[in-house]
Amino acid sequence: MSGTIIARIETKNQNLSKLLEKLMNSIEGFKVELSLADDNLDLLIYDIGADVDNDFGRIQFLMSRNKDAVVYLTSASADPALLMQAIRIGAKEFFPQPLNIDEVRGALKRINIITSRRQGEVLTVMGCKGGVGTTCVAVNLAVALKRLSPAASVALVDMNLVFGEIPLFLNFKPRYTWAEIAKHINRMDDVFLTDNLYEHATGICVLPSPTMFQGTDGATPQVFQRILSHMRRLFDFIVIDGGHAISDMGMKTLENSNSVFLVSLLSLPCLANTSKMLESFDSWGYPAPHNTHVIINRYIPNAEISIEDCEKSIHKKVLWKIPNDYALTMSAINQGLPLLDVNAKADVTKSFSTFARALLQIDPAPAEDQGMFFKKLPIVRTIFGGRS
Ligand SMILES: Nc1ncnc2c1ncn2[C@@H]1O[C@H](COP(=O)(O)OP(=O)(O)OP(=O)(O)O)[C@@H](O)[C@H]1O
Ligand SMILES: [Mg+2]
Structure with missing residues (x-):
């Protein structure tokens, strides 16, 4: 069961x-x-x-x-x-x-x-601090999952309480945000939810955050939990841009996530914050250590701080490394396009595709040395793992 x-x-x-x-x-x-x-x-x-x-x-x-x-x-x-x-x-x-x-x-x-009943996988991407590439990872991961598995339904949710940037990254003007859904939570059903999502040309459905600050009264953790459990019925994957600030809502998101990807950089402040976040998770009792994974973004080989140094300082293995490519990521953001539609052959783009392939278990063991951890991921059942 x-x-x-x-x-x-x-x-x-x-x-x-x-x-x-x-x-x-x-x-x-x-x-x-x-x-x-x-x-x-x-x-x-x-x-x-x-x-x-x-x-x-x-x-x-x-x-x-x-x-x-x-x-x-x-x-x-x-x-x-x-x-x-x-x-x-x-x-x-x-x-x-x-x-x-x-x-x-x-x-x-x-x-x-x-x-x-469908029980979609909630994959939360969270930054150890601002500006580390959380939105970039969430957007490109969601698009890569959809591109590799067109039959899968993929949603992308912005949990930055205000001024979320997903509409900029994917160049669209949202009609609705989750604040509207929160306001009318009693009308929530499949039709209402679907009507409030933005269906992007990539095939992913986006639930953006409010575009202007109007207070966050209706947006309680309980309301968000309701939205999320409804979404799990409609989508195979729900990728959440969790931002970096941990609020009550953020904690509810973490509590309801199947996997949490903590985005960090190989810098002292980022590693210190990553450690603090992992310690906080331990003290709350969730997300469980085996569901929490560290991703190093903007990775440069032979940098001053190595992956080994990083793993020693955070007491955890790094799940994935995303190569540094400022010019391409910036160009994609400025054009409002996912990396796959700007340069599918670039290392940074391929890294997202390989990551998504591993999550979908298309490759039982990705070519890189990072593959072994994926065997332990619980994300596998949805599409290729044989949900009956
Ligand atoms: N792999 C990468 N290589 C180089 N630059 C990157 C990479 N990923 C993201 N960036 C750059 O980092 C900057 C911040 O990215 P992004 O907006 O995704 O971060 P964020 O953590 O969501 O920021 P915020 O805290 O403002 O929400 C962007 O200019 C982007 O080009
Ligand atoms: Mg962001």
């Missing part, structure tokens, strides 16, 4: 909620994300109380918002009329209270909805 079930538990008492939550978390291979939102659910567990009509009204409302969700009902009452009504609305299980834990566990294990 792979993926996450998004579940909503609505009960009349907290103890019952806690019991169900604990039970779900105890089932091996069953990853549950509890949702506060009324939509985007895989599973609804609802406790019917004394006001039966009101409760069924609520259940039907939730079912109308989540057409594919599996509904389990429970109640302290075993009134046959209630059971009939449960069957009529299409509930898959009814558990009398007190709960028979084995019975509930068995029903949860039978849920086979996960495999049929």
